[in-house]
Amino acid sequence: MVAKSATTPVDPARHIIELLTDANKTIVTAESCTGGMIAAALTDIPGASEAFFGGYVTYANEAKSRMIHVQARLIRDYGAVSNQVARAMADGARNTAHADYAVSVTGIAGPDGGSEKKPVGLVYVAVSTELATVVIEHQFGDLGRAEIRQASVRAALDLVIQVLTST
Template sequence: MASKVKSQPVGKQIIDILSERKQTIVTAESCTGGLIAASLSDVPGASAALYGGYVTYANAAKSKMIRVQSRLIRDYGAVSNQVARAMADGARNTANVDIAVSATGIAGPDGGSDKKPVGLVYVAVSSDLATVVIEHRFGDIGRDAIRQATVQAALDLVLQVLTSDPPN
C-alpha cells in the first residue's frame, strides 16, 4: 500500500490525508500568485479539504488580509523567514483552518540583490503543533521555473508535516 501512496501526486496525497482527517488547508502566496492553491484545487474532491487561498502579492495585502505585522516587513523584508512564518500563521488564524502554507520569494527576473538574490524563496507550513520555515535558493533559473519549484517545495513541505504529525 505504501508504494501505491508514493506514486500518487503530492497534491492528491495532501487532499486525501486532510479529507480523511476532516481537516482543512489554506494558502498564503506571494511569488506564486495562487499556483499552490491551483495545484491543490486540480485534485478531484479537493473541496473536502481546501478552504481557499490568499494571494498577498503586495506588502499591504500581507498586512491587511492575513495580519502580517508591517514592522516585520519593514525590519526583515517581505522575502524573509519572519514574514513567511507570519504569513502562514496569519492565514491559518484568519481562515480558522488546521494547516496553512505560505510562500514568499524573488522570482525575478528583477528584484534580486547580493543579500537576497533572484531564486531566494521561503516556504512555511503552520499547524497547531508548530510552524516550519524552509529557505530555498533555486538560483536564477527563470521566473516560471522558480515559481514551479516553489509550488513543489511547498507541497512537499505540507506532505512532510502531515505525515510527521500525529493525526488529531
C-alpha cells in the same frame, strides 16, 4: 498530525488532499511569488473542497498586512522575502481562515528584484499547524521566473506532505 497513508501517490497535491480528507482537516494557502499556483494545484484535484478551505494571494506588502495580519514592522525590518514574514503569513492565514493547516510562500522569482543579500531564486516556504510552524529557505538560483515559481510550488507541496506525515 495526519496519519500516514499506505502508499504515496505520484501527485503530491492529490496526496495532500487525500491525507487531509481522511483526517477531516483543512488547509489554506498564503501566496506571494507563486500568485495562487499552490491553490490551483490543490484545487485541480477532484474532491479538493473537502479539505481545501481557500487561499490568499498576498502579492503586495500591504495585502500581507491587511488580508492575513502580517505586522508591517516584520516586513519593514526583515523584508517581505524572509523567514519571519513567511512564518507570519502561514500563521496569519491559518488563524484568519480558522483552518487546521496553512502553507505560505514568499520569494524573489525575478527577473528583477534580487540583490546580493537576497538573490533571485530565494524563496521561503512555511507550514503552520496549531503545534508549530516550520519554515524552510530555498536557494533555487536564477532559473528563470517560471521555473522558480514551479520549484516553489513543488517545495511547498513537499513540505506540506512532510508535516502531514510526521509523527
